[in-house]
Amino acid sequence: MVMENKKENTETRLMKGNEALAEAAFRAGMKAYFGYPITPQSEVLEYLTAQVPKHPDVVILQAESELAAINMVYGASGAGARVMISSSGPGISLMQECLSYMTSAQLPALVVNVQRGGPGLGTIQPSQGDYFQAVKGGGHGDYHLIVLAPASVQEMVDLVFDGFRLSEKYRNPALILADGALGQMMEKVNLPPAGSLPKTQTPWATTGKPQTRERNIITSLFIQPERMEKLNQVLQSKYKEMGKEVRWEEIRTEDAEIVLVAFGLTSRICEKTVDLARQKELKVGLLRPITLYPFPTDAVVKLTESAKSFITVEMNAGQMVEDVRLAVNGRRPVEFYGRMGGMIPSPEEVLAKVESVAEKGLSIPI
Amino acid sequence: MEPAENIDGMMLVYKKPPTLTDTPMHYCPGCGHGVVHKVLMEVVDELKIQEETVGVAPVGCSVFAYDYMNIDMQEAAHGRATAVATGIKRVLPEKFVFTYQGDGDLAAIGTGETIHTINRGENILIVFINNGIYGMTGGQMAPTSLLGMKTTTTPFGREVSAMGNPIKITELIAQLPGAYYVTRQAVYTTAAVRKLKKSIEASFKYQKLKKGTCFIEVVSSCPSNWKLTPVEANEWLEKNMLPFYPLGDIKVPK
The missing domain is CATH 3.40.50.920 (Rossmann fold)
Structure with a gap:
């Protein structure tokens, strides 16, 4: 049953966590999504692809691997798009290299990990075993992701908006650390209206160099140690600044x-x-x-x-x-x-x- | 062509296109990268698409391409250039997008991305520099190293039983329906450079048609890691590389 809540301009539905998250992504103005099937989050990609006719301007692409998918996210984010990716433990592990690159290149994106039990191929049942990976860096080098932990289907929706907003504010990937139970369970959710999250300006994006500005370069390569240290100092000051978002x-x-x-x-x-x-x-x-x-x-x-x-x-x-x-x-x-x-x-x-x-x-x- | 400028009584016959920066290139003497960079950027300038072009340079000697090409560019992780280019092209479908990759990047660590990007028929140009060696890391075996070729990881020469055969990735991807234009060029003579320029021009024009991926292999040399002088390297290329990697179009639009 669909109910309109006129007062708050939200729409109330009974939804599965993964599907609510996917619907929230559309409403949060997501421009592109790249993914790869893995249990227990495959409904995200399935929901998104089913909704393509309603959102012809949004790119939804099933990649050949999580490795390719996260690098597509890198490219699309570097081109200025609001972009999301979702997976579960084994797939998130494959993405760690690129997430390290993205923090260094200062690219925003929303990453969703619907955790399953590990280590290894593990099990598809819910787990919180990826806390260290999510919170402590996960890939190589000194960096952090902004990590948000939903505890309800409603928060699977709300934190999509917060995740995009924070990742764009700090030009750093944000990660929603959910789990298989939150992804699979159904609860009542209030969905905010589309267009309620304004798009952040991206003057740094590679959209083609007009005569009026210098070329934009998205890179994580700083071969001189002095420059690499400086970039690290920029990142560390951002992480300090993020403290106020707690x-x-x-x-x-x-x-x-x-x-x-x-x-x-x-x-x-x-x-x-x-x-x-x-x-x-x-x-x-x-x-x-x-x-x-x-x-x-x-x-x-x-x-x-x-x-x-x-x-x-x-x-x-x-x-x-x-x-x-x-x-x-x-x-x-x-x-x-x-x-x-x-x-x-x-x-x-x-x-x-x-x-x-x-x-x-x-x-x-x- | 613009009319030649008259400078202090002399006619200007050549100048660097504005699509190349003033940064001195770090490439070794005789390396093909400088020439391919120049030709690629000349085409971008002549087609007047500087404002609409985005390049991707992954790990390898040419990862610094963005220091020399005066266009918007993204550096990519090793092997992931075509995935990054896919992300760019999908959200900016009207822009011209190209990748510039080496043999290790495109035909070893990035083989999966190479095949699937072309299989999806992404409307991008892939420039593939094949010099049969890992240049940046100091001369290790590449997937395209010739049999018998000595590298720092095949000190006794590449042997089939242990390392397999050199991979002809260009012929392989030409089989995919998503590949629209596939050609193998070189830069060891001026005639070869002119032909390469024509294929780059054609590729950017094809990209507008949105009919699939354009793929240009450039058989190139690495004098430093081949342990040859630039002239010897070109001779070695002609004698050894070209018989195995013959030049010419492999797939042309009907």
């Missing part, structure tokens, strides 16, 4: 003695755990990073003043927990609970961990 959500942290830290799907699970714990009169709250890079370090630091301990919950062997520990910096104990390989923790499992920490917590003076 976003997070807190649930019942005001009086929380134990703070769960979780992003994406696990934050949804932890929300339920908070409810279950509160029913047992355990003071538990949740900190959910929405931007994984920049990481909400200050929000974690602030909670060390009130919380007795932290538990990071992830669908991996413990990746974001390292950033939480860096932020906490020894002021409070940081525990970890995780499932791997495509297994999803239940709220009850997390509650058991909370209870064990609560018992321990009573014996540790703060």
Whole structure:
């Protein structure tokens, strides 16, 4: 059923995460998409190709590989187009070389990783095992992607707009770090109207050199070390500047003695755990990073003043927990609970961990 | 042709086109890149398409092509030039887009992109410089190195049993329906340079028709890594390269 929400000018639909993301890309003014099939995100390319008749001006192309696809993104972005690509772990791994090039050449683009369990070919079940790859660089050299972590189908839509906006603002690729469950599950979404995201000016793009300006060059090659260092300094100052874009959500942290830290799907699970714990009169709250890079370090630091301990919950062997520990910096104990390989923790499992920490917590003076 | 200028009583018979910058080229004496750059940019100037042309230079000696060509350009990762060009051409379909690639780039690490770009019939020009060696990294075996050819990674000569045969990628891609015009040219004589210029002119004109990919192989030399003087290199090219890589059109529009 399609409902018009006249008040906010949005359209409400029941949609699968991958399809909502694809529809959002059209509405966000995406000019080109290059992709390659991989489970659990193939619906993105399928949805986009099915909608081509409605969007004749948008380039949708299935490439021969993820390697070719990301390099098409490089070319299209360098030519000034708003461009997106999506894949899952193995495909995202293939793209790392070009993502390193794109950060160095200062090209915007939106990359979507609908994570599956790994390493290797792994499984097609949801995972958060690509946190390190997404947040710490992933390819060669000193760089970061702007990393956004949706926790609902609505955010699969909203973060497409934010992803394009931030990547263009900083001329740096942005990555949406979703997972197979968010890609496959259906929820109600409010879709913003088309044209609501203005196009950023791209005077640096290679669109053909008029007599009125010098030639534009898109490159990541700076053979003199002095120039290479200078480029690195430019990148690092951008990453510092990006700190102000940090976003997070807190649930019942005001009086929380134990703070769960979780992003994406696990934050949804932890929300339920908070409810279950509160029913047992355990003071538990949740900190959910929405931007994984920049990481909400200050929000974690602030909670060390009130919380007795932290538990990071992830669908991996413990990746974001390292950033939480860096932020906490020894002021409070940081525990970890995780499932791997495509297994999803239940709220009850997390509650058991909370209870064990609560018992321990009573014996540790703060 | 413009009427010749009179400078201090002398007639100007040649000048560098405005599509080439004043940056001195870093290429070695006798290298074919300088000549191919010049001819390519002369055509862009003569067709008056400087404002509408975007080039792609991937990893290899010619990765610095954008220092010399006075047009908008993108550097590409090794092997990915035609994918980058696809991205550019798809969002700027009215512009002229070309790639300028070496043999290692186009026929080894980028073979997949080469074949699929041409198979899609992307309306771009691919300029393929074949000198049978990796120049930039210092003279290693290329996919097009001739049998018996000594390189730093085939110090005893290229041998079929271990390294396979040199690949005739140009004949291979000519089979694809997406290839509209495929030719093999050279720059070892002035006559050859003139023929190359004609094929480049034709390719840009064909690009406007949007009928598929134009592909120009240029059999070239690498005197530094062949360990020959520029003159010897041209002789060696004629004697050894051309019998295996014969010059001429391989596929012409009907």
